[in-house]
Amino acid sequence: MTFLEICQWLESSRLGEMVTLSQWGFPILVTTHLLGLGVSVGTIMWMDFRLLGWFLPSVPVPEVYRRVAPLALTGFAVMFLSGIVLFVGYATSAYGNTFFRIKLAALLVAGVNAAAYHLFTERQVATWTGRRLPWPARAAGLVSIGVWTTVVLAGRMMSYTMF
Amino acid sequence: MEGTVGTALADLERSGLARTIRDSFALTATLSAVHAVGFTLIMGGALLSNLRLAGALFRERPAGEVVLPGVRSIQAGLAISIVTGLLLFAPRAVAAAGSGMFRLKMLALITAVAVQFLVIRPAVRRGVRAGAARYLGIVGLAFWTSLALAACAYILLE
Numbered sequence: 001m002t003f004l005e006i007c008q009w010l011e012s013s014r015l016g017e018m019v020t021l022s023q024w025g026f027p028i029l030v031t032t033h034l035l036g037l038g039v040s041v042g043t044i045m046w047m048d049f050r051l052l053g054w055f056l057p058s059v060p061v062p063e064v065y066r067r068v069a070p071l072a073l074t075g076f077a078v079m080f081l082s083g084i085v086l087f088v089g090y091a092t093s094a095y096g097n098t099f100f101r102i103k104l105a106a107l108l109v110a111g112v113n114a115a116a117y118h119l120f121t122e123r124q125v126a127t128w129t130g131r132r133l134p135w136p137a138r139a140a141g142l143v144s145i146g147v148w149t150t151v152v153l154a155g156r157m158m159s160y161t162m163f
Numbered sequence: 164m165e166g167t168v169g170t171a172l173a174d175l176e177r178s179g180l181a182r183t184i185r186d187s188f189a190l191t192a193t194l195s196a197v198h199a200v201g202f203t204l205i206m207g208g209a210l211l212s213n214l215r216l217a218g219a220l221f222r223e224r225p226a227g228e229v230v231l232p233g234v235r236s237i238q239a240g241l242a243i244s245i246v247t248g249l250l251l252f253a254p255r256a257v258a259a260a261g262s263g264m265f266r267l268k269m270l271a272l273i274t275a276v277a278v279q280f281l282v283i284r285p286a287v288r289r290g291v292r293a294g295a296a297r298y299l300g301i302v303g304l305a306f307w308t309s310l311a312l313a314a315c316a317y318i319l320l321e
């Protein structure tokens with residue numbers, strides 16, 4: 001079974017039909033997806049701004065992370081789950097859409113960037129003194145802002161090129 | 164839409180800039196995508212500043228230290244959203260101005276901005292008490308959430 005055939009099967013599933021045929025299913029899902037995106041990206045950016053020294057520079061980075069992470073992860077879970085259900089409804093259109101691929105690639109980079117930060121860069125956190133953090137921490141913040149902006153841009157472009 | 168406003172909107176729609184945007188699918192989509200980035204900055208700023216006031220985030224930090232960066236993010240988001248929003252409005256000014264959903268979105272925007280900049284920000288600068296701050300934060304969150312919902316309704320139901 002090719003990936004395209006899987007997409008066709010997903011689209012013809014009961015869930016896929018519910019997304020595309022129900023009168024309110026699509027608007028409610030997209031609204032949930034956009035609100036989840038707003039909450040997750042809107043809170044992740046404060047962590048990024050902290051890494052760049054633009055927000056609460058006197059507060060330790062792990063403290064800022066501990067405060068914003070629950071909200072960011074909740075928003076991400078809402079965005080991710082609603083995104084998967086939307087994908088089931090429009091899987092074949094999404095499969096062939098360039099902006100969908102750009103969005104997925106950006107999400108992947110965001111994940112790798114976050115993992116690299118937590119696995120390697122953050123280990124040196126005890127040595128971080130002063131307002132200006134070491135370059136790997138600042139780079140992680142900058143990359144995160146770049147990829148999440150790409151996710152938002154590509155997501156909106158999808159709605160113009162898919163439906 | 165009749166009278167002077169109607170004529171002005173029709174003139175706006177016939178302008179060269181409006182025609183250029185209407186005729187270019189790529190330009191319209193790009194403007195809309197940048198509009199969404201502005202929306203994200205607004206949401207991020209509104210969440211941070213109002214959750215702090217509501218006592219749910221960075222409670223031990225002085226309110227101004229958290230709320231004012233949030234307000235700056237809202238200002239940057241508004242600047243992006245208003246410019247791109249006006250450019251998206253121009254090609255379909257008459258239809259948009261006559262749309263109930265669009266009017267609802269504008270009403271939600273004006274109300275949220277007025278509450279944030281005429282009530283919340285001055286109160287934080289004066290030094291607001293914890294009880295009143297909590298109330299202001301909840302009110303602020305409610306208005307910005309209403310704007311987000313109205314914006315989604317306009318995109319999806321119009």
